[in-house]
Amino acid sequence: MLNISGLYIYPIKSLGGIKVNSAVLTDRGLEHDRRWMLVDENNRFLSQRENIQMALLKASLVSDGIKVTYTPEGTSVVIPFKPITQTPVDVTIWDDKCMAHLVSTELDTWFSSKLGIDSRLVYMPDDSLRQTDLRYTDEGAITSFSDAYPMLIIGQSSLDDLNNRLDEPLPMDRFRPNIVFTGGEPYSEDMMKHIRINGIDLFGVKLCARCVMTTVDQVTGQKGKEPLKTLAKYRLRNNKIYFGQNLVYLGNGKLNVGDELQVIEEHTEERFFI
Structure with a gap:
């Protein structure tokens, strides 16, 4: 079973995030x-x-x-x-x-x-x-001041797998997700095409390409080489490093920590060769 283990909002773009127990889903994100x-x-x-x-x-x-x-x-x-x-x-x-x-x-x-x-x-x-980007989404899907999409989802097992490859483990805040879930295999979010949470239908539209912002320690403001150095060894495709998946959705509602995440449909193409 897959369950939401963390919900995060980032009120001001590129500043620190806030962990919440529940969040209302609006027309353009949490x-x-x-x-x-x-x-x-x-x-x-x-x-x-x-x-x-x-x-x-x-x-x-x-x-x-x-x-x-x-x-x-x-x-x-x-x-x-x-x-x-x-x-x-x-x-x-x-x-x-x-x-x-x-x-x-x-x-x-x-x-x-x-x-x-x-x-x-x-x-x-x-x-x-x-x-949102019309190459990956339908007309009418909107977002706030996020980079391109209203939601980002990452599995806790994906971060656990990455940390097993690192000398020093990194927290989830390096990746700025909105939804973190437990259960499933590492990187299972890659294949999620249609998921349902609390009666809300969400759709995985594009894997998230990661930038140097993931190398900034969110406590000290110091910059390093990880996690991009390690991710590049096994999550590199077409000169981009991917971690997490961007989502769009239909309808509004409320998400809560503990909510079950149901996978309705998976992408059929092999999105990575790991």
């Missing part, structure tokens, strides 16, 4: 997941890929918003669930452009001072509809 994002002076998204100090900003849920703490100092701010200004601005995520709202000049100043770069905080309102 509630609050990557609805906020930091952008540079050109309104392009900021990422740990280029700014590893972002790992030192940790998020938590409080009654009136998202609390962000800068761990080296222990200082924090609270981001309201709704933007203060609601001033529209076009932002860029990879090759996509979409509309967002500026949140607060005071928060912009705070983030800029902690990161040491000019940055502005933006929020994705409900009427900003960002289409």
